[in-house]
Amino acid sequence: MLRELRRTIEEMPISQIREIANDAIGLEDMIPLWFGEPDIATPDFIYNTAIEAMKAGHTFYTPNRGIPELRDAISSYTKQLYNIPIDPDRVTVTASGMSGIMISNQLLVEPGTNVVCPVPLWPNIRGTIDILGGEFRAVPLRLINKSWELDLDQLFQSVDQQTRAIFINSPNNPTGWIMSSDQQQALLKFCRDRGLWLIADEVYARIVYGMRHAPSFLEHSDPEDRLIIINSFSKPWAMTGWRLGWLITPKRFGKTLEMMNEFNFAGAATFTQMAGITALRHGEAFLTDQIKRYEDARDLVYERFSTHPKITMGWPEGAFYAFFSVAGMTNGLAFCRKLVQEARVGLVPGTTFAAPEEGWLRLCFANSLETLNTAIDRLEEHLDK
Numbered sequence: 001m002l003r004e005l006r007r008t009i010e011e012m013p014i015s016q017i018r019e020i021a022n023d024a025i026g027l028e029d030m031i032p033l034w035f036g037e038p039d040i041a042t043p044d045f046i047y048n049t050a051i052e053a054m055k056a057g058h059t060f061y062t063p064n065r066g067i068p069e070l071r072d073a074i075s076s077y078t079k080q081l082y083n084i085p086i087d088p089d090r091v092t093v094t095a096s097g098m099s100g101i102m103i104s105n106q107l108l109v110e111p112g113t114n115v116v117c118p119v120p121l122w123p124n125i126r127g128t129i130d131i132l133g134g135e136f137r138a139v140p141l142r143l144i145n146k147s148w149e150l151d152l153d154q155l156f157q158s159v160d161q162q163t164r165a166i167f168i169n170s171p172n173n174p175t176g177w178i179m180s181s182d183q184q185q186a187l188l189k190f191c192r193d194r195g196l197w198l199i200a201d202e203v204y205a206r207i208v209y210g211m212r213h214a215p216s217f218l219e220h221s222d223p224e225d226r227l228i229i230i231n232s233f234s235k236p237w238a239m240t241g242w243r244l245g246w247l248i249t250p251k252r253f254g255k256t257l258e259m260m261n262e263f264n265f266a267g268a269a270t271f272t273q274m275a276g277i278t279a280l281r282h283g284e285a286f287l288t289d290q291i292k293r294y295e296d297a298r299d300l301v302y303e304r305f306s307t308h309p310k311i312t313m314g315w316p317e318g319a320f321y322a323f324f325s326v327a328g329m330t331n332g333l334a335f336c337r338k339l340v341q342e343a344r345v346g347l348v349p350g351t352t353f354a355a356p357e358e359g360w361l362r363l364c365f366a367n368s369l370e371t372l373n374t375a376i377d378r379l380e381e382h383l384d385k
Contacts, residue, residue, distance in 0.1 A: 008130060015123060016333055016352035024340050031375045034346040036122075036173060036321065037240040039367040042275075043286050046237060049278040053271035062267035064258045066093025066246070070273045074246050077280045081212075082219050090223065090248050092257040093273060095265040097203045097232030097245035102128045103260045104199050104228045104247065108164045109134035115199075116158045117167040118150050120174050120323065120353035120360070125167060125201070134164070140356050141177055143314045148177035156190055165197035171204035171214050174323040174353050174362040176298075176316020178208065181215040188220050188227070197226045203245075206236045206287060208318040209295045224250045235320075236287050237279040244268055244276050294320045297365040297372055304376050310383055320366040323350065326383065329359040336361070343378040 003010065017034055024030050041047075065071065068088070075088040094100040101124065109115060111133035117125065119138040126136040139155045141148045155166070166187065170179035179187075191198045200217045208214045221227050232245035249257065261267060301322045305313045313324035329335050332349025339345050350360025365372055 008133060012127065012130060015127075016336075017123070017348050019333070020336050020340060020346055020348060023337055024346055027340070027344060029344045030340070030346060031344060031371060031378070032346040033364045033367065033375060034348050035240075036319075036364050037234070037366065038238040038290065038320075039371070040238055042238050042242070043283075045282060045286075046239065046275050046279050050271040050275040053274040058270040058274065060270065062270050062273065064261040064267050065254065066091070066268065067270060067273050070277050073277045073280045074248075078218065078248065082216055084218060086218070086248060087223065087251055089251045089254055092247045092249065092254070092261065093268055093276075094245045094247060094261065095268045096243040097201070097230055097234060098124060099243075099264060100230040100232070100245045100247050101125055101201065103257070103264060104230060105129055105132055105134070105165075106260060106264075107228075107253075107256070108197055108199075113162050113164045114160070115165045115167050116155060116163055118155065118169070118172070120172070120350060120355050121167075121169055122173045123352045123354070125169070126354065135162075136354075137163070138354050141172070141175060143312075146313075146315045148172070148175045148314050150177070150179065150183065152183055152186055155187070159190075159194065159196070163196060165199050166191060167199045167201070168217075169201040169203075171208060171318025173204065173319050174321045174348075174350070175314055176319045176321060176323070177314075178214050178317045181219070184215055184217050185220045188217060188225070191226065195226070197228065199228045199230065201230045203230065203232045203235055204319040205231065207291060207294060207320055209291070209298065209316075214318055218248065224252065226250070233276050233279055236290075237283050238286075238290070239275070239279065242272050242275065244272050294366055297367060297369060298322075300369055300372055301363065301365045301376070304373075308380060308383070320364060322363040322365055323353075324361055324363070325350075325359045326361060327359070329361075332358055332361060339379070339382055343382045345375045345378050345382075347379075 071088045071091040078086045105128045109132040114135035114137045116137045129136045229248040234240040305311045310327045348362045
């Protein structure tokens with residue numbers, strides 16, 4: 001008999017992030033630190049734009065690549081941020097960074113090919129490669145003296161004749177690692193020399209500490225390089241539920257991306273896109289305040305974890321996660337489930353991020369200091385039993 005579904009789909013594991021969240025449904029006094037999102041709602045200056053747009057009747061189909069006004073705004077924002085010109089024809093609006101990841105891999109990945117990726121890494125990235133029948137080829141980041149580091153030689157050695165792309169997430173979810181400009185330039189040259197595509201997930205580019213933005217491959221590239229930049233409104237402007245992102249690609253792929261959007265989701269809602277314009281043009285003060293909150297939260301979590309004898313944590317340079325190991329833990333999923341039931345704290349096991357061994361956990365610290373202190377108190381009490 002024919003399979004009911006494709007084998008790849010039938011055999012795909014459920015997201016452990018969702019498993020933990022589902023376990024906690026209906027539980028009182030939960031501190032949910034599993035999802036990667038801010039603890040506050042979208043600010044009113046952004047959502048009011050969407051409300052007014054809906055009232056004005058902007059509820060119809062949109063151009064597949066995004067409304068021109070938003071593509072222009074993304075172009076101007078990127079130029080101001082990196083001091084480089086970006087043609088609006090290189091910009092494609094997507095219905096979330098996630099859809100941008102899927103479409104990027106749909107362009108390149110097919111059975112018999114592979115994508116090389118530094119890990120730990122957000123599991124949905126691997127999921128898109130698996131769905132398309134490609135091979136996810138992991139190269140581990142290493143924690144050295146509290147800092148996460150990538151061995152570029154090891155990355156290069158993982159490339160073979162079947163490699164279609166190298167996928168870099170920097171700033172990284174879950175470790176907070178940031179790829180240096182020097183490494184970006186070396187990797188870009190490597191990809192040029194071999195005709196490889198470079199996919200750069202820069203969703204956390206603005207959530208960094210001690211600088212205005214993380215280094216971007218855009219700062220070192222030519223407009224026609226085989227480079228795809230993925231970005232999103234979700235994290236910087238507290239718009240996770242809005243599902244709005246963008247791609248920057250070579251101009252020559254505009255028609256192709258128009259078609260890909262058509263087949264995936266047609267186009268993001270007009271009122272959502274208009275809210276995105278407001279976020280880009282008027283969201284700097286909000287973003288500055290949020291980053292200060294996240295920096296204070298990072299410092300608190302790092303200080304508390306660094307003093308616990310069972311915990312080892314790397315220093316996050318960007319994003320808003322603590323990725324840490326617990327001595328003696330042999331099953332992260334079981335540990336997180338027990339933590340939900342007994343301590344009412346929701347974390348995520350590191351194995352879902354392709355951590356090379358058990359014992360790692362992720363905590364999202366985009367929360368108030370009071371909430372984080374309570375969560376860590378409960379975690380420590382659980383560990384000390």
